[in-house]
Amino acid sequence: MAxxxxxxxxxxxxxxxxxKLPSYRGDNINGDSFDEKERVPDPHRMxxxxxxxxxxxxxxxxxxxxxxxxxxRVTQWNLDFTEHSEQGDRxxxxxxxxxxxxxxxxxxSGMQNALHPYLGTxxxxxVLYCELAHRVDEAMGFxxxxxxxxxxxxxxxxxxxxxxxxxxLPYEQALTREDSTTGLYYDxxxxxxxxxxxxxxxxxxxxxFLRGVANPLGIKVSDKMDPSELVRLIEILNPRNKPGRITVxxxxxxxxxxxxxxxxxxxxxxxxxxxxWVSDPMHGNTIKAPCGLKTRSFDAIxxxxxxxxxxxxxxxxxxxxxxxxxxxxxxxECLGGSRTITYNDLGSRYHTHCDPRLxxxxxxxxxxxxxxxxxxxRLASRIPLASSRSSI
Numbered sequence: 001m002a003x004x005x006x007x008x009x010x011x012x013x014x015x016x017x018x019x020k021l022p023s024y025r026g027d028n029i030n031g032d033s034f035d036e037k038e039r040v041p042d043p044h045r046m047x048x049x050x051x052x053x054x055x056x057x058x059x060x061x062x063x064x065x066x067x068x069x070x071x072x073r074v075t076q077w078n079l080d081f082t083e084h085s086e087q088g089d090r091x092x093x094x095x096x097x098x099x100x101x102x103x104x105x106x107x108x109s110g111m112q113n114a115l116h117p118y119l120g121t122x123x124x125x126x127v128l129y130c131e132l133a134h135r136v137d138e139a140m141g142f143x144x145x146x147x148x149x150x151x152x153x154x155x156x157x158x159x160x161x162x163x164x165x166x167x168x169l170p171y172e173q174a175l176t177r178e179d180s181t182t183g184l185y186y187d188x189x190x191x192x193x194x195x196x197x198x199x200x201x202x203x204x205x206x207x208x209f210l211r212g213v214a215n216p217l218g219i220k221v222s223d224k225m226d227p228s229e230l231v232r233l234i235e236i237l238n239p240r241n242k243p244g245r246i247t248v249x250x251x252x253x254x255x256x257x258x259x260x261x262x263x264x265x266x267x268x269x270x271x272x273x274x275x276x277w278v279s280d281p282m283h284g285n286t287i288k289a290p291c292g293l294k295t296r297s298f299d300a301i302x303x304x305x306x307x308x309x310x311x312x313x314x315x316x317x318x319x320x321x322x323x324x325x326x327x328x329x330x331x332x333e334c335l336g337g338s339r340t341i342t343y344n345d346l347g348s349r350y351h352t353h354c355d356p357r358l359x360x361x362x363x364x365x366x367x368x369x370x371x372x373x374x375x376x377x378r379l380a381s382r383i384p385l386a387s388s389r390s391s392i
Contacts, residue, residue, distance in 0.1 A: 005027045005028035007026040030045070162190045220249050221249065230264055243274045266315070277321075294355065296356050339361055
């Protein structure tokens, strides 16, 4: 789980109606109101941010151990999504109507070719979601029959880890401690820290700080990253090539992903470096709506996820994770998805102070898409890699 109260900004100033003020840089630096007093950096905000972070972590711990994360609840969320989304209201009956028809086709492509294009793109997608959700439900039933009761801690609790960008160094330094048993230093503000596009200079203060702590580290990478520079940065941050130390988080947009990512993978592999590759399909797809609000297209996000998997299939490497900005609230900040949010809808529930987030429905839809892609990848592991690509 990633969250932060400090934000890097592309422009140091913001201008409205001829008035120019310093940009909002996050709640632990200054305020988001367009007011001269609010935009003055206040160090006491770091203390308030710390206290709120502590309260949030305590709430997460209560959720993680108090049944909110129980597998039965997660499964019910999946089923609710497939049965009660707007698509579900219109098309869930298709799952039952065509179930016997689908049994005559061995692959989703066969089903899609046999159906009208509209059914092939909308109804088929819903059918796949329903089938996946019900497979999870059936697995839960099997585990219960095998003696793993619903009250078992494995079924009712979960572990979680936190992460954020190492941006505001005074905050990070104040929370760094030495482990008395190992002599290693850890930044206790989060489990994992990452260095961003604007702060990853090889001779910069942020890289110097991060190379001295033993936390797992992330490196945000855009299409501007030179392969040789990435190799050198990994060498600085992980000189012993310890597995699990470095996660490379790629944010490029779909087309750049297909062109740039293969060169990065080959350079890192050629240097013998061990890293985890993660896709951030959010930050490379931010656009400005006609109304002036920042937004992102669900289709563009999905396209970048697909490009990420395709490149790894081609390179014989492993896609290690997806980094999303999301909320469980029913916001209207990103375009598209099963509920088809449009530009006209953005203003109705646009709550973010900075970056647009996927709402609950969009997040679950993308999770189903990724799960289906992983399933296909697993089933295709014994046949040529190219055939493992799906229609996401």
